[in-house]
Amino acid sequence: MDKNFGRLPPLNALRGFEAAARLGSFSRAAEEQNMTQSAISHQVKSLEEFFGQPLFSRVGRSVELTDAGGDFLETARRTLEHLARGTRRMDAYLKPGQVVVATSPAFAGKWLIPRYEQMRRDIPLIEPWIYATNEQADSEYAELEIGIWRGHGDWPGLKTVKLFDDWITPLCAPGLLQGAGPNGAPADLSGLPLLHDEVREDWHDWFRLSGVERQDASAGYNFSDSGLLLDCAVAGHGAALGSLALADHHLEDGSLIRLFPTALKTEEAYYAVCVEEYLRRAEVRILWDWLIGQAETFRVHAYAGLSPLGEHGGSG
Amino acid sequence: MDKNFGRLPPLNALRGFEAAARLGSFSRAAEEQNMTQSAISHQVKSLEEFFGQPLFSRVGRSVELTDAGGDFLETARRTLEHLARGTRRMDAYLKPGQVVVATSPAFAGKWLIPRYEQMRRDIPLIEPWIYATNEQADSEYAELEIGIWRGHGDWPGLKTVKLFDDWITPLCAPGLLQGAGPNGAPADLSGLPLLHDEVREDWHDWFRLSGVERQDASAGYNFSDSGLLLDCAVAGHGAALGSLALADHHLEDGSLIRLFPTALKTEEAYYAVCVEEYLRRAEVRILWDWLIGQAETFRVHAYAGLSPLGEHGGSG
DNA sequence: TCAAAACGATGAAGTTTCCTTATCGATCCG
DNA sequence: CGGATCGATAAGGAAACTTCATCGTTTTGA
Numbered sequence: 001m002d003k004n005f006g007r008l009p010p011l012n013a014l015r016g017f018e019a020a021a022r023l024g025s026f027s028r029a030a031e032e033q034n035m036t037q038s039a040i041s042h043q044v045k046s047l048e049e050f051f052g053q054p055l056f057s058r059v060g061r062s063v064e065l066t067d068a069g070g071d072f073l074e075t076a077r078r079t080l081e082h083l084a085r086g087t088r089r090m091d092a093y094l095k096p097g098q099v100v101v102a103t104s105p106a107f108a109g110k111w112l113i114p115r116y117e118q119m120r121r122d123i124p125l126i127e128p129w130i131y132a133t134n135e136q137a138d139s140e141y142a143e144l145e146i147g148i149w150r151g152h153g154d155w156p157g158l159k160t161v162k163l164f165d166d167w168i169t170p171l172c173a174p175g176l177l178q179g180a181g182p183n184g185a186p187a188d189l190s191g192l193p194l195l196h197d198e199v200r201e202d203w204h205d206w207f208r209l210s211g212v213e214r215q216d217a218s219a220g221y222n223f224s225d226s227g228l229l230l231d232c233a234v235a236g237h238g239a240a241l242g243s244l245a246l247a248d249h250h251l252e253d254g255s256l257i258r259l260f261p262t263a264l265k266t267e268e269a270y271y272a273v274c275v276e277e278y279l280r281r282a283e284v285r286i287l288w289d290w291l292i293g294q295a296e297t298f299r300v301h302a303y304a305g306l307s308p309l310g311e312h313g314g315s316g
Numbered sequence: 317m318d319k320n321f322g323r324l325p326p327l328n329a330l331r332g333f334e335a336a337a338r339l340g341s342f343s344r345a346a347e348e349q350n351m352t353q354s355a356i357s358h359q360v361k362s363l364e365e366f367f368g369q370p371l372f373s374r375v376g377r378s379v380e381l382t383d384a385g386g387d388f389l390e391t392a393r394r395t396l397e398h399l400a401r402g403t404r405r406m407d408a409y410l411k412p413g414q415v416v417v418a419t420s421p422a423f424a425g426k427w428l429i430p431r432y433e434q435m436r437r438d439i440p441l442i443e444p445w446i447y448a449t450n451e452q453a454d455s456e457y458a459e460l461e462i463g464i465w466r467g468h469g470d471w472p473g474l475k476t477v478k479l480f481d482d483w484i485t486p487l488c489a490p491g492l493l494q495g496a497g498p499n500g501a502p503a504d505l506s507g508l509p510l511l512h513d514e515v516r517e518d519w520h521d522w523f524r525l526s527g528v529e530r531q532d533a534s535a536g537y538n539f540s541d542s543g544l545l546l547d548c549a550v551a552g553h554g555a556a557l558g559s560l561a562l563a564d565h566h567l568e569d570g571s572l573i574r575l576f577p578t579a580l581k582t583e584e585a586y587y588a589v590c591v592e593e594y595l596r597r598a599e600v601r602i603l604w605d606w607l608i609g610q611a612e613t614f615r616v617h618a619y620a621g622l623s624p625l626g627e628h629g630g631s632g
Numbered sequence: 633t634c635a636a637a638a639c640g641a642t643g644a645a646g647t648t649t650c651c652t653t654a655t656c657g658a659t660c661c662g
Numbered sequence: 663c664g665g666a667t668c669g670a671t672a673a674g675g676a677a678a679c680t681t682c683a684t685c686g687t688t689t690t691g692a
Contacts, residue, residue: 004348005400011327012679014399026640032320039680041640046679051406061639061688068409071596075402079395083330084321086391090367093384280387328650342669355651357669362650377659377668 009050014076016043017055021065021073047072092145092281099287102131103148106227107270110246112148115294126287134225145284146291147273155273163270163295167244167306168202169263171256173236193238194220197229202241206264209309230256245270248302262309270295325366327399330392332359333371337381337389363388408461408597415603418447419464422543423586426562428464431610442603450541461600462607463589471589479586479611483560483622484518485579487572489552509554510536513545518557522580525625546572561586564618578625586611 019029020040030037048054055069065073103112108130119128136149153160172192194203194216207214220238223229230247233240234255242256244263250256272291279285335345336356346353364370371385381389419428424446435444452465469476488508510519510533519533536554539545546563549556550571558572560579566572588607595601 005331005396006403008327008331008396008399008403010678011324015321015324027638036681037640038642038682041642042680045641051403053406053410058640063640066409067597068406071409071593072402072406074593074596075399075405079399079402080321080324082398083324083391083395086388086395087322087324087367089391090369090384090388093382093387094369277387277390280390281383326649343667352652353669354653354671357671358651361670374669379669 007050009047010043013043013047014080016040017047018073018076018080020044020056020063021069021076024063026063086277088143089277091143092278092284097125097127097283098129099126099146099281099283100129100131100144101146101148101287102133102136102144104134104150104225104227105132106225106230106246107148107150108132109227110230110250111248111298114249118294119290123286123290126283126290128287145274145278145281146288148270148291149273150268150270152268153271155271157275158273159276159279161272161292163272163292164245164299164303165269166266167263167303168206168241168266169244169309170206170239170259171230171242171247171250172233172239172259174254174257176236176239177257177259195229195232195238195240196220196222197226197241198222198224202264202266206241206309209264244302245298248298260309262307264309323366325363326359329359329363330396332356333363334389334392334396336360336372336379337385337392340379342379402593404459405593407459408594408600413441413443413599414445415442415462415597415600416445416447416460417462417464417603418449418452418460420450420466420541420543421448422541422546422562423464423466424448425543426546426566427564427614430565434610435606439602439606442599442606444603461590461594461597462604464586464607465589466584466586468584469587471587473591474589475592475595477588477608479588479608480561480615480619481585482582483579483619484522484557484582485560485625486522486555486575487546487558487563487566488549488555488575490570490573492552492555493573493575511545511548511554511556512536512538513542513557514538514540518580518582522557522625525580560618561614564614576625578623580625 026040027037030040056063342356343353346356372379545556
């Protein structure tokens with residue numbers, strides 16, 4: 001197999017050409033690239049001589065791409081884009097052990113942090129940097145390796161692995177339910193203030209599927225962050241329709257209790273996402289595998305024997 | 317949107333680096349690239365300074381890729397490959413109107429050529445160049461735009477459109493069946509010599525599905541090319557299990573007749589394939605669309621009311 | 633309508649990058 | 663131990679790239 005790539009056009013000319021084609025003007029391209037108009041003109045000319053055909057048709061004092069030019073623009077863009085991406089990735093190798101994980105503040109605080117102890121034991125050489133945000137940053141450009149997001153798993157171009165579904169169920173602090181023990185709450189939760197997740201608005205669904213009418217299902221405190229929602233519930237301010245995944249350690253240590261044995265599977269789930277190439281780095285791969293393993297462990301122990309509420313079935 | 321691609325490493329260094337990484341030796345890379353060993357060393361060094369980290373670990377007097385180097389090798393390869401591919405494609409714009417179509421001699425002679433008249437009328441500005449071969453040339457490297465191949469449609473990375481299925485049925489020259497008219501042949505074709513397609517060996521299937529035993533089902537002339545097979549049948553030397561697609565014009569002009577109203581759908585079908593990017597060229601797109609349209613027309617008129625033999629069903 | 637402004641082309645000169653030559657030190661092999 | 667092979671490096675020269683200065687054309691606006 002001959003791996004000689006043949007004659008190739010000069011790389012810098014690609015940049016000039018790309019800018020010129022995009023801006024439709026040699027002068028503006030020169031400005032953007034901090035070069036002179038003459039340089040762009042020369043670059044384009046060198047490409048045109050290289051290909052033996054014009055890439056721009058000079059109409060009046062402006063320029064317009066030819067068919068061939070339009071084709072090559074695509075090539076130039078992808079080539080530069082690919083090279084730039086690969087180049088950016090190289091920085092990661094300068095910080096051995098460090099892996100940047102982006103996720104929501106809620107997931108970071110309620111699921112990741114409680115597993116730090118375990119992580120330190122399992123993969124001591126890995127130093128995760130948690131980048132907590134509710135914006136699903138474009139991991140192409142941001143310097144982050146792994147994202148953990150709630151969603152539908154449709155992130156094109158990214159490697160995506162489903163960690164677990166998101167089951168929700170009413171939760172509250174144990175002290176709030178005097179008399180009635182866990183799992184013995186009245187179906188309409190009468191007397192309990194409701195705490196709301198601003199984004200999800202799930203209480204209506206919950207009552208509808210329970211066959212219960214509650215007029216003030218919208219009243220109560222609102223939170224934009226599911227973590228704060230749980231904290232508020234722990235503080236005893238009411239019942240939250242909380243995620244079993246996020247509330248896991250609160251249920252373990254008893255700071256929250258479930259009001260019903262049933263739960264509701266939401267449409268979204270938690271996913272780990274990653275630019276495939278990043279998994280080439282050993283540390284990324286190690287943390288990635290560890291996360292997936294932990295998720296598996298969690299799912300098995302926390303989702304076993306779940307009773308779906310209403311028509312929602314399945315448990316995977 | 318900032319379309320500045322940031323600092324990029326020099327392109328020529330990528331070639332040197334790629335060769336060095338592939339061959340595991342600066343000296344051999346230099347030889348391959350027609351440069352001095354010193355040049356390769358400089359190129360690699362410039363990349364290493366660019367990235368601020370080594371790409372090779374110098375062990376003894378040989379070199380070995382680091383993790384970062386392995387990652388960047390991937391980037392370099394893909395970048396060069398992509399650029400080389402796009403560069404190669406540019407030549408096509410220098411031959412306006414010409415489109416190279418690669419297909420088997422049989423398909424070219426029996427299906428394409430009979431439609432030349434029509435083609436000249438429909439798309440007079442297109443000059444197809446037929447490259448007839450039984451090797452499915454890698455259209456990435458060969459200078460060809462469109463391929464028409466018999467197969468399963470699994471050509472990864474290529475745009476693939478199914479033209480039509482491949483139905484076969486016994487055919488022979490009309491003079492050969494004295495007395496018995498068309499479609500009235502004895503089920504075992506007794507007395508008729510059999511002509512074989514070397515690759516397909518379909519007669520056994522045919523007789524099995526017909527519920528007929530014929531001992532000498534393997535005897536007779538063999539052809540490596542389905543076109544020659546049909547020519548031999550036209551010449552009256554026996555019955556061929558011929559493709560309805562290839563035999564179409566022979567059936568139209570009466571030089572071949574069908575011996576049964578039934579036909580057998582083979583596992584493979586005829587596909588048009590193309591590197592997606594090539595369709596950017598207007599002339600390629602025009603010929604591509606024309607081919608697909610002609611295939612559709614053919615399929616409708618020739619495959620209407622086909623009676624499948626045996627358990628084979630469907631007609632799509 | 634005409635002058636000024638804006639744009640791209642081009643030749644020459646200057647600058648940077650790149651490659652080679654020559655040579656060195658280290659390593660592998662017999 | 664000695665020759666052969668490999669990669670590193672300094673210095674010089676070649677090639678490529680960019681700028682400078684200038685020209686011709688087209689568009690704009692007074």
